[in-house]
Amino acid sequence: MNLHLGNIGQIIQLAIAPVFLLTGVGTNLTVLTNRLARIIDRSRTLEDLVNTQGQEVLTPNMQLELDELYQRMHLINRAITLSSTCALLICLVIAALFMGDALDIHLDKLIASMFVLGVFALIGSFMFFLREIFVATKTLRRQREHGAKFLP
Template sequence: MNLHLGNIGQIIQLAIAPVFLLTGVGTNLTVLTNRLARIIDRSRVIEDVINTQGASGLTPHMRIELDELYQRSHLINRAITLSSTCALLVCLVIAALFLGDALDLHLDQTIAALFVAAVFALIGSFIYFLREIFVATKTLRRQREHGVSLLP
């Protein structure tokens, strides 16, 4: 093990970019979990109507909205999974940077592969997030076109 103060400073400089990416991914996860919470809250409102009024209280529009909320929750869950995977891979990149230098290991290809995998996971997360937004806006457009207020 051959660590010097100058080496640690260089490693920290190298790790700054992945740390900024990690901050952005954390913000993305906050947005995604907030959207999931809103989806869950809305589905609970509809389910409460069903529980108080019985199956007769469930209108066709409510059934469609429940299906869309279910679809949105799956898309958001996939986006959260990929964002979390990205964050874990970025953490592995940072750890590999330090371990590689501290133990004089040649982890350059491993670090590059982890970073590329992290970026692909983030891209996938954004794709699922975008798909969820499309479903949500489609729901709003449908409600507006039919003049339906789904609030119980």
């Protein structure tokens, strides 16, 4: 294990791009978890309304909205899973950069593979996020077109 100051400087320079990506993924996770919290709050509000009114059966509008909320929740959960996978892979890239240099192991193909997998995971996360936005927009459009008012 022979570390030189010049090598560490180069490794830190190589690690800067993944660190910036990791910061963006963290922000993405914040947005996704906030959306998930709002979806959960809305579904709990609908379920509480049904329970307090003592209804055995949901109205068709309420059932439709709950179904859409559950669909959105699953999409956001998948996006969060893929964003978290991306973050984990990027952290492993950073660790592998330093460990490869410190132990003088050639991990270039492993590092490149993990980085590419992380980017693919992030792409998948954004695709699920975009799909969730489409479902949410469709729900709002449907409510507006039909003048449906679900809750105050």
